Amino acid sequence: MKASALRFLVCPACREALELRARAEEGREVMTGSLVSPRCGREYPIVRGIPRFVDSQGYAASFGYEWNRFSRVQLDSVNGTRQSQQALEATTGWKDSDYQGRLVLDAGVGSGRFAEVVASKGGEVVGIDLTTAVEAAWDNIGRHERVHLLQADIFAMPFRDATFELAYSVGVLHHTPDTRAAFERVAAVVKPGGGLAVYLYARYGPQLSDGIRKVTTRLPVRLMLGLSALAVPLYYPYRLPGLGKLLNTLCPISLHPDWRWRWLDTFDWYTPQYQWKLQYPEVFRWFRDNGFQDIEIFDEPIRMRGLKANAHAVAAG
Ligand SMILES: [Zn+2]
DSSP states (O other), rough: BGGGGGGGBBOOOTTBBBBBEEEEEEEEEEEEEEEOOOTTEEEEEEETEEBOOOOOOOOOOHHHHHHHHHHTOOOHHHHSSHHHHHHHHHHHOOOOHTTTTTTEEEEEEETHHHHHHHHHOOOEEEESSSSSSOOOOOOHTTSSEEEEEEEOOTSSSOOOSOOOEEEEESOOGGGGHHHHHHHHHHTTTTEEEEEEEOOBBBBBBTTTTTHHHHHHHOOOOOHHHHHHHHHHHHHHHTSTHHHHHHHHHOOOOOSSSSHHHHHHHHHHHHSSOOOOOOOOHHHHHHHHHHEEEEEEEEETTTTTEEEOOOHHHHHHH
């Protein structure tokens, strides 16, 4: 971690400032040490360069496995595409200039595919994840001067309310026990006048894989890694006219043209403990009820953003 993170980090228990005790440093990175809360006495270790505000991956352990196993597949800088940049743009609608000099929260950073984009556009990005995915992210982007990574719980984030100018969460909140409650926690740390954007799974059309997931979410992740690899060759029959559509309704797999991405995305669909699906009206209400205006809906459900009203505007409204 960088000492500069102390200006926005607080103890998640008492919300007071933290003191840094560095034991080993490499350049500007504190690799080993701890963060101590003088107010309540709690201590949070810094391990492998990352502050750890949780001691368990909880319900999200499959993602820790996933993002360490497939740590670089979706990084634009590695695969030479702009797919992560385009997916982030499709969710947020934010322009490159919107990121410059802004403090940006990536809620559920995974291996860092979107945080890498934000940092490259001049944003100072704070990526949190409940899982050891943050270790893959650290290896990918942790030393970037505008990247901060934390292992933390979205329901007990180490920030005060109204900390970030921008916050986004792409494909994450529906994997928590309570999507709406997770949304509200992220919404709370956005400053008045700041922006929030989310991508969530949609509950439109048949959801036959919910039944399959009742089995697959209980299988060992290593077995699921093997089973998900079936998506690599199944791509070809799934691409056939007619038959392919039927197969993909009965048992959806990723049809991404890159075989590694296909494998990763299929694993990602069948292993998470929680996978809620939403509809536009309810997510629209979440934005509105949390003080957001100028709510915009983008293509491919559910991608939506809003602008947090400032206190004056709320009072006037
Ligand atoms: Zn404390």
